[in-house]
Amino acid sequence: MTAEASVCVIIAAKNAAGTIDVAIRSALQEKEVGEVVVINDASTDETARVAQQSDDGSGRLRVISLPENVGPAAARNHAIKVSEAPLLAILDADDYFFPGRFAPMMLESNWDFIADNIAFTMESGGTATPSMFQSRARAISTLDFIEGNISRPGVQRGEIGFLKPVMRRSFLDRNGLRYNEALRLGEDYDLYLRALIKGARYTVIEHCGYGAVVRANSLSGQHRTDDLRRLFEADNAILSQTDLPMDVEHALRSHERHIRDRYELRAFLDAKRERGLAIAFSQLLTRPGAWTAVVGGIVRDKTAGLRRTDDGEAAPPVGLRYLLDGVPAVQK
Structure with a gap:
């Protein structure tokens, strides 16, 4: 090589x-x-x-x-x-x-x-x-x-x-x-x-x-509820094993909460779908810290639904969208 x-x-x-x-x-x-x-x-x-x-x-x-x-x-x-x-x-x-x-x-x-x-x-x-x-x-x-x-x-x-x-x-x-x-x-x-x-x-x-x-059906766009749990646990493993600067530790704890909140919402919706609303709420009562995540997530989902197109699907991106802003190169 x-x-x-x-x-x-x-x-x-x-x-x-x-x-x-x-x-x-x-x-x-x-x-x-x-x-x-x-x-x-x-x-x-x-x-x-x-x-x-x-x-x-x-x-x-x-x-x-x-x-x-x-x-x-x-x-x-x-x-x-x-x-x-x-x-x-x-x-x-x-x-x-x-x-x-x-x-x-x-x-x-x-x-x-x-x-x-x-x-x-x-x-x-x-x-x-x-x-x-x-x-x-x-x-x-x-x-x-x-x-x-x-x-x-x-x-x-x-x-x-x-x-x-x-x-x-x-x-x-x-x-x-x-x-x-x-x-x-x-x-x-x-x-x-x-x-x-x-x-x-x-x-x-x-x-x-x-x-x-x-793609709507890409593997990266599909994940299980348990995948979210494993991700916030990975953050916790880093927090417990590593001495981090204060600002980095604060940011990582925010990321851990962000992923944990997504997990709590998904876990509630899974329980609702599989066992019914009453069982889902009874399980939520055993995790009082999850209330804010679940209620806030449901409100955000409902609000996002109002911004979708008439057929119920999110409008697809037009052309190319760039992750980073860039300054056009000078063409020679």
Whole structure:
């Protein structure tokens, strides 16, 4: 593997036969990519076959099929284990890279994690063309990262948790960091947070190289109530095991409450659906701390419903929406 081809692109895929070809081909077109490791996570469709057919003959693609579904965290850990490239990049199986994604990031120095801008699109064929933004690098602190992952009514959050950074394998190895395999929601957030707490230098540039396809049925958009519980427990584990600066600890406790409140609302709605309203309320009486979360969540849901279109569906985004604001690049 040459120094130029120093990135391993990891794609964890489950039942992604309809999108995996675009994802793989977009990765293989990048000269900085020395490996593409697809972990077929016990798919029941043609994901493995389609992935193999996406090979460009360069010898960089490896498709590994798992006999049992292990979830994205464990699948990515397996890919890290079997790969060799010094840099690691995650690509969701229904997303894709825009041409030239890695070159602007490789021009930056002094980083352990580096992420670029994301364009959210309805186009699944990889044909969208993003705006050209200046790179404009900036550092993300632990506090910035946590606060960027907390939703607040009436305030647009930074959505920093959606960023897809390139990670230095040496930093992960040196600090014993891997994805938390107990998580099937927020596994990226959890890894990046633990890395920042360990001192990771996290750089973000505004150049756009990642296309995230907006899908109502994406795996990232579906999660179980128990997934929320495991995520706030992961926050609690960090709080109990780590001596954090006061402002960071306060922000992390706010994030933990934010996720716990979502869990309490979902748990109440699950109980209502499965056992009836009376049982749901009787169970809620045993958790008085959950009242505010449940009542507030129901009010927010009802209010949000008033802002939906006439057919009851949320209006889809038009064109490309960018995660980060950017300054247009000067065209030569």
